[in-house]
Amino acid sequence: GRAKGSFARSWRHLERHTQSAQISHPELSQYNMYKVHPKVAQNGIKKVIGDIIEQHNQASTKKLRSDASIGCEMLFSYSPHVPFSLPFIAQYEKAMLDYIKAEFPDFKMLSIARHCDENSIHWHVVGVCLDNEKKICTKKVLGGPPEMRQHQDNFAARVAHLGLRRGISKSITKRRHTTKTEWERRKEIERQAQKALDEIGL
Secondary structure, eight states, X not given: OHHHHHHHHHHTOSHHHHHHSOBSOGGGXXXXXXXXXXXXXXXXXXXXXXXXXXXXXXXXXXXXXXXXXXXXXXXXXXXXXXXXXXXXXXXXXXXXXXXHHHHOTTEEEEEEEEEOSBSSOEEXXXXXXXXXXXXXXXXXXXXXXXXXXHHHHHHHXXXXXXXXXXXXXXXXXXXXXXXXXXXXXXXXXXXXHHHHHHHTTO
């Protein structure tokens, strides 16, 4: 279910995901991109994830826990202040895919979505982490928060040649993470406010 939700959100398949997406530049929607693994296209994400879990349980002496991390979604983005440029997007995307391949060799990509029409151009990369025995190894591949923060630093260095630099750490800004529920509530308030303004002609 979570895997299907991740796909639906990044592909905007569900109405609430479409509504929560902040489409700031509809004229750039034509440059959005969606790619999916052939097995997912043929059998659906539910079947593919089910097969992966079954393979893991056959290869491992311990069955996968019901709350185990089966896969992950990576988000890549850069500042909206960077002017729109297809060659720049292509260079960033290549650096991103090269980084994933080099740093996460056990990460098997199931889908990738590029959104160019929101406030910041960004990519959703969804996949699973499998070792040579086809056992799920998400935590081993991704590590914990310190390792993930280090990857943010490392990737920033990888794209520095494009004129990009690392954002300010939240340890300095003290910013608090906005939950999905909070974000959707905020977007709903904005939609209702805009609807009211439209009705009175403002």
